[in-house]
Amino acid sequence: MKSSFTPENIGDINQHLKTANARFSQNYPGESSKRQPVHTVYGGAHIFKEGTAMKMGVSALNHIKAYAPNFVEFAKILELKGHDQLPNSQEGISTLENYFINELSEGKEEHFAFIAYTVYQRVLEKLSREAVEDFRIDFEDGYGNRPEEEEDNHAILAAEEVAKGMASNSLPPFIGIRIKPLTEEQKNRAIRTLDIFVSTLSEKTNGTLPNNFVVTIPKVTIPEHVTAIVQLFEILEEKTELASGALKLELMIETPQSILDKNGNSALLTLVNASNGRCVGAHFGVYDYTASTNITAEYQSLTHPNCDFARHMMQVALGGTGIRLSDGATNIMPVGPHRPSDGNPLTDRQIEENKSVVHHAWRLNFNNVNHSLKHGYYQGWDLHPSQLPLRYAAVYSFFLDGLASTSLRLKSFMGKAAQATLIGDVFDDAATGQALLNYFLQGISCGAILEKDAEKTGLTLDEIRTRSFKMILEGRQS
Secondary structure, three states: OOOOOOOOOOHHHHHHHHHHHHHHHHHOOOOOOOOOOOEEEEEEHHHOOOOHHHHHHHHHHHHHHHHOOOHHHHHHHHOOOOHHHOOOOHHHHHHHHHHHHOOOOOOHHHOOOHHHHHHHHHHHHHHHHHOOOEEEEEOOOOOOOOOHHHHHHHHHHHHHHHHHHHHHOOOOOEEEEEOOOOOOOOHHHHHHHHHHHHHHHHHHHOOOOOOOEEEEEOOOOOHHHHHHHHHHHHHHHHHOOOOOOOOOEEEEEOOHHHHEOOOOOEOHHHHHHOOOOOEEEEEEOHHHHHHHOOOOHHHOOOOOHHHHHHHHHHHHHHOOOOOEEEOOOOOOOOOOOOOOEOOEOOOHHHHHHHHHHHHHHHHHHHHHHHHHHHOOOOOEEEOOHHHHHHHHHHHHHHHHHOHHHHHHHHHHHHHHHHHHHHOOOOOOOHHHHHHHHHHHHHHHHHOOOOHHHHHHHOOOHHHHHOOOHHHHHHHHHO
């Protein structure tokens, strides 16, 4: 049959499609293949030191050992998978620990206590090795409003501590500062702090920034807030030794105006586009957002339906752009009300009251992180060292619980993809394969999944490290 289409009569159509497709790919390059931290820890700029992250790790380890000295207690408190079958006696606990420690023991991954034991051990390992993945030196809510000279001094000292941390390699893999909002009342203070901190840091490091350094902009409501920061970045890069384009930013989404603009359209892409390519993340602010939608303090929480709406709007508006999304924090700290004083130890009653308060807060924190994970948010805020064990416990149990089924699914998926390639067909469902691969990438990067676990998918470590399902297929095809 003779085709009605010729290169001449569809040339313009093809050219228009080529242009439109290229524009779409530029606007939606896909999810970033770079590592995303599982949390951002916020701490006041006035107390930041080069060793802050390491000290938080020590504090978090002491906390979990004090309130859950073994994996059985930890699993029962958080109701991890298999917790209802775990023993109560020390003898039974020791028997299970010896079973998992013994390299010759068989069937560990099928054992009812596998997730409980593994989560606890990997949390302890993570807290010892890298307790804080991302830290934000805070000049906003965690710092407050102080005299001008005092904030000037803290901006200098914080920059000097970051420079020391760079030299001693004691900083977490991600770090940054949060300045005050660019509202009319606080814009001058925000600009001054940004200038002092960045200029001091550049001077101390000869124009070198820490890895994954970012400036967080709170309470963004209009594109002009973002364009102003970009212009300030350009001035700083020109006046210091920083490379052009070195400074990156992330947005705090914590007002209704950040979700919908005055015309009822999504404001999110407009805010991101105003960054001229410098925006790398968007963080949801739970408590400012719920307060601004008239939710009373008693009902302000990460799991409120209002927050679900805002988070889903962020996912829809920024999906495929490569912008990392982060959820908010739990504001109830797992800290007991009683502390020893004047050398007097706590009474048995006070110890039990502390445990009750801490364990209740643990469950709340753990369930909130799980809520975020189930809604597709793999990063959130932590505010205190006592929250770190819960962050990792939730993340690790989330990934480990689905490890066996996802491994089998990816292995089967890869087999079908290879078959399609082998017989010459085009395998175009790479999005599903990439989603399965992303599960392992997220799990490996945070320590929930070991590289040897991922090998059970039938992929090699080199293939996994490509971070691209498409590249894996192309490599196998060639």
